[in-house]
Each structure stands twice: as C-alpha cells, then as structure tokens.
Amino acid sequence: MGRYDADVLIVGAGPAGATAARWLAEKGVAVLLLERQRLPRYKPCGGALTRRTLKLLTPLDVTPVVEAVVRTLTVEAPDGDRFTISLPEPLIATVMRDRFDAFLTEAATAAGARLREGEGGVRCEVGDEDVAVTTNRRTYRARFLVGADGANSVVAHQLGLRPHHRALSLVAELTPDAKANWDGSIHLLFPSQLGGYAWCFPKGTHLSAGIYTLRPMLPDWQRWLMGYLGRLRLGDGFQRHRLQGHPVPLAGKFAQFHRKTALVVGDAAGLADPFTGEGISWAIESAQMAATVLWECLNGDLDSLQPYTDAIRHRSLPELRAAMGFARFLFALPQVCCRWFLRHEAVLRNFAKLLSGEVTYRTLWRKVWRKGFVLLARPKG
Template identity: 30%
Template sequence: MFDCIIVGAGPAGGSAAYHLAKKGHSILVLEKLSFPRTKSCGGGVSPAIAQWFDFDFSPVVQNHVSQVKYTFKMSDPAEVELKNVTPMWMVQRDQFDNFLIEQAIGQGVEFKADTEVTGVSLQGDTWQVETNNGVFKSKYLIAADGANSTVAKLLGFTDTQKIAAASLQVPGEVSDRRKITAFFDFGSLKNGFMWCFPKADGYSISAAYVRNPQGKPDELKKQLTKYAELFDLDASQGEYREHSLNLWQKDRPLHSDRILLVGEAAGMVDPLIGEGIRPGMFTGVQAAAAVSNALQGDANALANYTETINQEWGANLAKADFLANLFYKAPKIAYKLGVKRPTAGQLMGKILCGELSYSQVADKATQKLKFIPGIG
C-alpha cells in the first residue's frame, strides 16, 4: 500500500513525485512507456521552474535562449533581444523527464516503466490500480498521464477540447547565433502557429492549431516541412510525430474523491503560445502539497487544489485565451501592429521566460488590439 500512486512520468508527474517523497510519503510512479522515452515537444522551459526545486537542472539544459525572432508566413521578420530576463532553457524531453524522475527516485520514489494502467477503482479509502504488470494500491491517486489521460477517462472526468499538434526533430549544425534564438511563425498555419527551438545538435520544430479543433494533421506536416527549409534543413532526415494538446478549460474540476489531475491531464497548456511544461510542473508541485495535507487529515485539501490552480494559473490562462481570440481574428494586422512592435516582442519573450504573466499585460495589450480593424 502506497500513500499515493502517480500515473505518468512527465514533468507534472515527476514534480509531484519528488515533492511528495521529500515530505516522507511512500510514492509509486507508473509509466506505460520505457524510460527514457522520446516525447513530441518543442522543449522550451521557463527558468522560473527553478524556484520550486532544490536541485540544479543545468545537466539537462542544452542551451539558453536570449533572443526571439518572429515571422509572418515565414517572412516580414522582427527580432527581439530579451533584456533583463533569465534566458529560456532548451532541453530534450527524454533527458529532462528522465532527470526529474531520477531526482524523485533519489528521494525514495518507486518507479515502474513499461507499466500501462488498464483499470482504476476506489474501494473504500483505497485506490486499486490495475496494470499489465499487476495490481497496486494506494490511499491517493494523481493522474499525470497526458492530454489523452486514461485515468481521467476511466473515472469520467469531463473531456476537454483537444487540438492537433506535431513536432519535427531534425539533426543539423546549429550556429552560435541560432543557439540563443527562439523562432516563432504566424500566418503559415491558419488559426495556429509554428515555432523552432535550437538544441545542441539540431532543431525541434513544432506546430499547433491553437484556434482550430478541426485542423488537419496533413497541413501540419506540410507547413513544418516548409518551415524546416527556412533553416536549410532536410525534413526527410528528421523524426516527425503528431500528438494532441489539451487546452485549458475554465472552471473544470481537477479533483474527485482521493484523486487529482495534473499537467496536460488537467489541460495545463497555454492557449496562445502552447507552453505546457511550466504550468504542468506547477500543478505537480501543488498536487504534492494537497495530497500531503490530505494525508495529514485536511478534508478540504483536494478541493483547495482545484481552487488554487483555477485562481493562480487558470486566471492567467484565461487571459491568454482572450488574447488568442483577439489575435486570430485578424492575425496579419495583429502581427504588424502588435507582435512586430519592439515592446510587444519583449513582453512575449518575458512571458516565455516566466518573467511576466498574461494577467500583468493583458489589459494593456487589449487596449492596443481592440482598435485594430477586424479585431475590435
């Protein structure tokens, strides 16, 4: 019998496991894939996550981004040097996720990879988790199993809007200048955008339909291939993967009896720029505190978790959703009169680096955007 079973070993699950184990609780993490495993993700991480941990992530940070280059339909560029911010981290998700789980194991977490959950049931005060490798029991359960969460489906949590996304990992030489630059392209993908993050020996190029649930994956591949050519890369030499993103849904319950949803299972994806790692890790840290409090007798701990996420992060994502709606009404005009302005580019960069929140800039951005023809 464990104090808590965590299903999923991504950033959210790993964060929850580490902090629960540090508090002395017995924790089991179940992961359906082998570890380390390849993950379809751009791999940009806000350095703001460091405040939640007492260890150094530098062993898995490949390079630091201090510049952002924006384009519209792969032209009309605007380049911004980020000032007075801690540069954004570039990571490979297989290394990053594995490193985090290793830290958790070092705190006493038990980890089982290649273990797929096939059923869950609450029997009295005990969760029974059925897997291909046997049955495990715990007092509490955390679902950290991604956008298509098996656990959330099995337990009847309301489904959320999912969008199509894809990534293309392409090997290649990365110049010193490109190593410090993140690239974003708007307009090439209708109701979506693309981004390119440099790594030590290649590029992670991604695309998502942030405003088009019916967007076709074929178009993602077509546009990612064209975007790769902009960087003199041969897409055929890369690894292409499609996946879903689970966008934030306001006021969605993130808990039930002795269970919490975290990460993408909770819809913790930024609806404007697609950031998911930092908000996911925030939910993991908060879930660990909630479960620990519940184990110590706090009857309101899990409900407080849902309220905390909705208030402290959900309100911010709601602002991002509002701005995304404005932007995609007339993206070309919004790009020229919004993104291309040096101050706006700086603000977006600071949000990526975790130095600003949407709540801090949304009102000012709205005042500028609402007077643009086609948007206001």
C-alpha cells in the same frame, strides 16, 4: 501502511508525476510511481523550458540536462517582415525530454519515491477511502491516486475528468547540418489561416521545429510544417511521413480536477497554455498544488481533495483563459498584430517576457487595454 502498497500512487513519470513524487517523498510520504515505459524514453515535445518553469523547479537545478540557452527572439509576420529582440536574461532553456524526464524521476527516487517502470495503469477503482490501480502486472492499493499520465490519460478517462478541448502540435528534430547555419535564436512565424504558429529553436546538436494550432481538425497540417521549413530553407531531406500530430489537451472553464480520492495533474488535467502550447510549467505547478493538498489530507488537516480543484480554478484557469484570449486575437489577426503591435520594441520586449513566463497574460492584457490604441494611432516607424 498495512494493507496499502503506498500512501500515494502516481500513474505516469513525466514532469507532473515526477514532480509530485519528489515533493511528497521529500515530506516522507510513501510514494509509488508507475511508468508505462522504460526511462529514458522519447517524448514528442519542443522541450522549451520557460523561466517560469525553471523557477518552479527551484531548488532542483536542471543545468546538467539543458541543451541550449536562448536569449534572442525573432517574430515573423505572414508578409515576411521580421522583428528581433535580444534580452540580457535567458528567454528559454531547451532540453531533450528523454533526459529531462529521467533527471526529474531520478530526483524523485533519490528523495525516496519508488518507481516501477514498464507498468502501465489500465484500470482504476476509486472509493471514498482508498484507490486500487491494476497494471499489466498486478493490482496496487493506496490512500490516494494521482493521474499524471499525459494527454491520453487513462486515469482521467476512467474518472470522467478528461479535458474536452484539444489543440494540436507536431515537432521535427532537424539534423546537425541545419543547426550549423542557425543564429541561435528562437524564430516564430504566425501564418494567416493556421490558427497557431510555427517555431524553430536550437537544441544541443540540432534544431527543433514544429507547429502548434488551436484547430486540431486542420486538413493536411504536415503541409504547414513543410512549408515553414522550406521558408527557412531547412526542408531538405526531411521526411514528411515521419511527422505526427499530438494532442495538447485544454481544460474547460468548469472542469473538475479530482474525484473522491483521486486527482489529475498536467496534461491529464488539460493544463497547458492555449497560446503557446507550453505545458511543462503547468504540469509542475499543478503537481506541486496537488502534493500540497495530498500532504494536508494525509496529515488530517483536510478531509477532501476539493481544495485542489478550487486552487486550479482560482489560480491557474484565469491565467489560461487570458492566454486563450491572447491566442484568439493574435491567431485571427497575425498580420495586424505584427504590423501594429509587435514592430514596437517595447511591445516585442513584453511579448518576449510573456513567452519566457516573466510577465503574466493578465498583466499584459491590462497593458494592451491601456496602451494598445496609442500604439495603433502611431504611424509605422
């Protein structure tokens, strides 16, 4: 390696950074992973892993850190009508992000990646040949840089790659008492005017509840979550002032995902599902795509990181755009969508499969175009 500290420097040890580190280290690449905090650390997140996420992680088995497996979905319309479906296969598995992220990072270090905790990247210089990252302790040099430092990415900001759009999400971890009376399902409510949805599902010892909205400027968004908890009779004793909103960055149509010898992955790249706010699977998938391109560059098979931006544009963005179309439709007309579509078992089953990542938005759109109006024509059953 000579004058370099590593072949690849990765800033941020969330799902994106830890996955890129593991994948590259398994190929024998010298990887240095810089994490600002000490692991395990709290990360505000629902911690819902879809089946798509679990599939992408294979062969890594995350069962040791899974808190609960959910098979039943209840969707509630604004007027209070509820529709429930149970699937034989799991819809989601839930995790606490402190344990999950530490688990992924341990897998990366076990594969040979080196980890520096408590070291935040504060400045990066990216050239045609190599990169330098200065942390609160020292400067590191490497052939390539991966910005995996999340929603407020310093790397994306400094490289001019910051996503332009933002959704907002907030999460509350409820007490074990609340879980005692919960039926083990995932509950989703689509309130009119929220421009998003509210959720509640079980973890190991407690419940996780939150809201997601495409309207980050929504006034008094804590009120929506408190209202939701009240509706579920779970609001007792919950401290409103403890609720904080967190950005979910969303990449635009013409976004760029690399610059010279650096690229961005996961939230730093704005790769999250605009309908659900789910970002872990996109973080993992983008990390795998990034690692593949970096590996080929290091081997001399590629001479630029452009194929990474191309891969994201061709493989991820069309699906995320289809998700945005879905979000705009359902969030604008939640009552109509629930009354005319989701009340049908077949539609609800497809919707559950969509949430679990088993079917894609594009597949579902095709079905909606073919069958949606047939459903509309049927009288309410």
